[in-house]
Amino acid sequence: MATFQELGLSPELLKSINNMGFEEATPIQRDTIPTALQGTDLIGQAQTGTGKTAAFGIPLIEKMDTKNRNVQGIVLAPTRELAVQVAEELNKIGQYKGIRTLPIYGGQSIVRQIKALKGGPHIIVGTPGRVIDHINRKTLKLETVHTVVLDEADEMLNMGFVEDIEKILENVPEQRHTMLFSATMPKQIQKLAERFMKDVLIIKVKASEMTVRSIEQEYVEVKERQKFDVLCRLLDIHSPELAIVFGRTKRRVDELSEALNKRGYSAEGIHGDLPQAKRDKVLRAFKNNTIEVLVATDVAARGLDISGVSHVYNFDIPQDPESYVHRIGRTGRAGKTGYAITFITPREIDHLYTIERITKRKIEKRQVPSVNEAMEGQQQMAVEKLMSVLGNEETANYKQTAVELLEEHDSVALVSAALRLLTREPDTTPVNLTEEPPLSSKKFQNRGGQGRFSDRRKPRQGGGRDGGRDPKRSGGGSYRGRSSSSRPSGSREGGRDNDYSYRAPKRTREDSKNR
Ligand SMILES: Nc1ncnc2c1ncn2[C@@H]1O[C@H](COP(=O)(O)OP(=O)(O)OP(=O)(O)O)[C@@H](O)[C@H]1O
C-alpha cells in the first residue's frame, strides 16, 4: 500500500481524495498514477471494484490546466449510467482544483447538453454515440484534448463500438495521452488497442484469479422451468441487502421483474429499451434502497458501483467469461464481501467449466434449495426482526397484554404464532416467464450469421445512437427497423459469440445496441 502523498499529488487533489475517505492508494492506483502523470500511454487492468476510476481520474485531473477553458480531457464509457457515475467521481476528485467534468450521453436533452458544453467543462465523460453526435453538430470540438481514457476498454473496442472510437479519436490530436482501463482484456482486443496508442505500457495488477477473492461464488444446476422458484427460494434464504439479478434479454428482464413483484419482492428492471428517465428512476430507487432487487441485462454489468449490493444472481448464464467477471463484480467492491450464484441448465455445464478455466477460479456447486430451507431463511429473518425490537425499542405498552396472553396460552405456542405473523412464507403465485433456450454456440451461428456481421460496415445514417446501447436513434432509423424485424422481442442482449473458447468476443453493433 502506498499513501497518496507518496504519489506526488498536488495539495488540492490530496484534499479531495481525503474528503472522499480514501486513506491509501489501491494497487492499481499506486502502479498507474505516477506513470500516467508522466504522460505514458497505458493499459491498466485490475479486478472489479479496486479503484480504476480514481487510477485514471487522479492523473487526468492533475494534468488539467485550470485556466484553459477548452475541453482538455475525454473519457469514453459504454453505458449512460457509467458515464454519469464516472463524471461524478471526477467532479469529486477535481473539486478543490476547480476542474469541472460534464457527462454527455444519449437519452438526455441535447439542447441542455449544448448549453452545458458552452459553460466550458475541462473534461467530458461520454458514451460514444452521443459524443459523435456532438462532433457532427460541431457542438463539441476535440482539437484541444490532450488526454483520452477508455473506461471498460475491452468493451469499447468490441465490434459494437470500435468504429465509433476510431471516429472520435480521429478528432483528437495525434499527440495525445491515451489510457485504457478494464478488469478484463482479452488478447485480441489488447492488440487492437495498441493500434490506438504509442509505446504502450501494460500495467496489470497481479492476481491469481480474475475475480476478487472476497466474492463467494457458487452455481446451481437447475432446469429452465425451475429457475424462478429456485431464485425465490434463494432470495428468501439470503435476504440480500441489495441484489442484482441478471437476465439474458430485455423481455426476460421485464418478465422477471414482474414475476418477482407478483411474489412479493420489491424489484424493478433496467435495460436498454427503457426511456432514460425510467432507467434513472430505477437506478435511483435501487441506490436509495427503495427497491431491493434490480433485474438487469448486461447494460448494468460493467463499472457500476452501488454500495450495498450484497448478492448477484446470474439467472441466465452470461454470454462469455468476461461478462461473468463484470456481472459478479457488482458485489464485493472496495474490500467488501459479496456473493454470486449462477444458474446453469443441464446443457450449459460446459460453459461453466470454461468460465472456471478462464477466471482461474473454482465455482462451488450448491444444491437446489428446498422449500424448507427457504422457510427457515425467512423464519430467521423474522427472528432477527423480533430481536432487534427486543433489544432496541420501547415495548412497555405491550407488557400488560403479554402477561394476560401468557396466563391463558402456552408460551411456545404464542411465540410461534408471533413468528408466523412476521414470516414471509414461500409464495407460489403463478407467474409468466417465457422459457429461454440454453446458451449454445451453434444456435448463435444459426440465428446470427454473416448478414449481421456485414452490417457493421454500413455507414452511419445520422447521429443519435448512444454508445451502442440506444435503440432510439434521432436520425436514420433504418438501424432500428432492421433490428426489430430480424430479431424476436426476446432477442439476446449484447449477444456475443457464445462460444466460450473464443476469448475476444466478436460483437456486432446491433448486438451491443440491444442491451
Ligand atoms: N484508495 C481507495 N480507498 C478506498 N476506497 C476506494 C479507493 N479507490 C476507490 N475506492 C472506492 O472503491 C469503489 C470501487 O471503485 P471503482 O468503481 O473505481 O472500481 P473499478 O476498479 O473501476 O471497478 P469496475 O471494474 O467494476 O469498473 C468505489 O466506491 C470507490 O469510491
Ligand SMILES: [Mg+2]
Ligand atoms: Mg470501473
